[in-house]
């Protein structure tokens with residue numbers, strides 16, 4: 146490794162550790178390898194020219210985990226489905242906010258989730274998961290994996306401790322538990338799962354079987370500014386739809402997996418097989434987005450509180466499921482205080498009068514856009530019951546606490562007063 150390579154991987158000035166929001170501007174990139182460009186160019190190439198046939202052979206030896214001689218330690222790059230400078234810089238920077246040892250970027254959030262879940266799949270082993278999950282993830286765990294002999298069992302995201310313990314006990318009777326998969330806060334209900342409890346139960350389970358379950362959490366809804374489960378709870382892997390807060394501008398589709406080097410290495414080899422990598426230009430856009438992640442997320446969270454308080458006091462709204470309103474002294478508030486750093490900026494609320502009233506509100510919006518997705522700079526609203534969650538049976542939706550008037554609100558970084566004016570006039574139309 147050259148001295149300049151070492152300098153662009155430095156994480157401190159003397160004894161002073163640099164914060165992720167400072168490192169994210171330059172970490173992992175040496176401008177002098179690219180004509181002094183302050184931003185990495187887009188390496189729009191499918192393949193890379195080896196310095197020599199020996200370097201090509203060394204590259205493949207390294208990829209099989211073999212030791213290389215000193216003069217071959219850095220054999221270069223080979224092929225963009227495996228690595229690319231934009232991908233490598235992005236993966237270096239993705240580790241920063243979450244405190245991961247290593248990271249992988251993917252072509253979508255679902256690419257990250259399915260590749261990570263399949264990397265640990267073994268016939269007759271059991272996956273324990275919290276429900277509700279993002280629809281396609283739940284379908285993958287509940288319907289798809291069991292077709293190939295991987296068993297799965299769920300517990301409700303807002304279940305009390307005893308129910309989660311009982312689910313683990315039932316799962317253990319079905320076979321060895323290999324994966325615990327959680328999404329918290331859940332979409333769209335904002336139900337919170339206790340990650341510390343999942344870790345404790347995974348640890349206890351490990352004593353009665355040959356493997357320790359890998360604990361994974363989809364951290365899309367909070368993002369790494371609002372919740373850092375690798376640091377706070379010591380879980381093995383966080384997964385993201387980078388499309389949401391990390392991408393943050395509603396202009397790309399991508400995913401990420403961040404965690405321990407061991408877990409990431411197992412997923413990496415399967416990503417190469419599936420080809421679920423993002424393109425170089427998508428990586429470049431995410432690098433741009435990471436620089437403003439903290440600013441955007443904190444500003445949106447401020448706006449979300451203002452909007453949530455307005456809705457909470459509005460006579461046409463029956464309930465606002467905002468994490469900042471969790472009841473003092475409740476178990477959910479205790480879990481929130483222990484595991485979350487922010488109340489975030491996506492929440493749902495129930496319009497009195499069911500779907501008809503909710504549709505009237507949505508059709509009257511002037512500034513807030515009517516669209517699925519979340520975590521962008523602009524505010525979005527949607528009606529999950531007829532769109533993103535329309536595949537969830539009505540009885541299950543009711544059990545999970547949705548009403549027909551439930552609207553999901555992803556609050557952006559517009560002027561807060563303008564948002565309130567839009568909410569007020571849209572609710573006047575209900």
Ligand SMILES: Cc1ncc(COP(=O)(O)O)c(C=O)c1O
Nearest residue numbers: 253254255279332365386388399
């Ligand atoms: C919580 C959550 N996880 C995963 C996904 C899937 O991400 P993508 O659309 O980037 O594949 C989504 C998408 O909405 C999501 O909301």
